[in-house]
Amino acid sequence: MEFDKKQAWQNITHRIDKTTYRRKRRLKAIHTCATILIIVAGFFTWKHMVTEQPVNMILVSTASNEIKSIKLSDGSTLVINNNSSLRYPEKLDKNLRKVELLHGEAIFNIAKDPERPFQVSVDDSQIEVLGTIFNINAYTSKISVTLAEGSIRFSNKNFNCLLVPGEQLTFDANEGKAKRQTVEAYALIDWKNNNWVFQDIPLDEVLSQIAAQKKLIFKKANPNKQYPKITVYQNQADIALPQFMQLLQHLSKSDIHLDQHSILLK
Template identity: 30%
Template sequence: MDIKKFRNKLQRYLKGTSNETESAIVEAWYRSYQSAEEAEISAPEKEAIKNAIRQKINGATATPVKLNWARYSIAASLVLVSGIALFFYNFKKRSSENIVYTTLHTKAGEVKEVTLPDSSVMWVNSLSTVRVPVSFDGAVRNVLLDEGEVFLQVKHKTTQPFRVNTGLLQVQVLGTSFNVNAYAALKRTSVAVATGKVAVIAGGKTLSFLTPGQQLMFDNQTQTHKLNNIDVSATQSWKDGDTYLTQANFDELAVVVKNLYGLKLKAANPEVARYQFTMRLRRNVSADEALKVISLMHNTHFKKEGNEVVLY
């Protein structure tokens, strides 16, 4: 990086005279110091940060120094740039620490419907953990999905984006309805859009903008993703008691069985583990009835031992 040129860009950015390219360079530099959860700078934060940094720059450059300028200007600039990066980090850290969250947990067979502080509505699937702010006072409305699945109908607010943060992905909207599935056992995270438009971000990089009928599947291990066209109604039917599986693998079936009945489904051998399942499971059907339907799919049998079910 040419420190002198970058400092000039930074000065113009702080004065509001930078062009689009220069602004992008400065903000990209800033994002390189951030984690995935801190991927963007809101307008109010920009102003507060600009004022503080302007004072630092003025203080650092106010008094001329009669030394070897070629050597010391580079060193001073590096210190300044590093100091600004640290300021960005601490500013964002303080902001996040001030937020008070309420944690929601759901049990097996339980689905909760929750009205959020901004009047948005969230459905929380079984065996999920979600953290919701007591109030949406900041520049961004943040919800943290630690485990499980949620479907949201977000109230539109142009000046206050809404974000759902999972362990690896950030889903951002202004107002729309969408589903996020982040069960750890599946080793992948999926985002499906019912209405509106959704941005999916990983590590500060936008992976895709999704529109109704599109789904993004993100592999948590390889950090790769793919897009699918889907039946929108099937992705949200779980909140009304129906779960639809289409060519689902054994792990996906096992998650659904655990969610509905609190039972751990296991395959007796590798052949069973490779089976795929296309079916509908209803929340108001007993576990034994559901297991009979599952067994009929591939002419298998099951045996229960406590909370464990073996398919063979």
């Protein structure tokens, strides 16, 4: 049988064309898949960039003779006492509304939103609420939380406590001890009207808080001495600080010295 060169060459050419066609189809499919993956990845990257914008934090601080009121994006209102600092996001998170009391004292009137709990952080402690009115005093290492309306939960590491209206919790962060008592809550938070309000508090703690508010140094000549408890309600506009010290000295029968930089309790 005679070998047909022309037919053989056509057969080889056909096989090459068929193989090339299959390779082109495979490469085209790979290219199509790669294009789709790039488009999908680009979409999710764009979506992440659009939805995960940096949180703009706002820092509010007050002077030693300033009380400031602010309104959050959810409608909650906060009143910040003298010499206090608070930080919060310009737009509260959609799941957890959270602010930080860095120093001092503030009243929190929280808008009700069962889907978004509200949390205040003070160092290692957290106060969680849904909708309520409460006060936090964090001028010293003792954090005092007073509840006027609603309910709140205070937690710090292994300690937690649920408060009801009219209760005050004082937590000593240094010693890890807590004290719970019944108080006149609305009277205690009346400092927002520029009043000195102290209810059954030891004199040394009263003076320590006043010093913190007025950016003074508090000194105690006898650290181990027990001082009497003080209850006093006085508008700051009606009495200067030196005269208020004289009033406290008279009520406690103690020796108090005030100068431009410090308060000394003997």
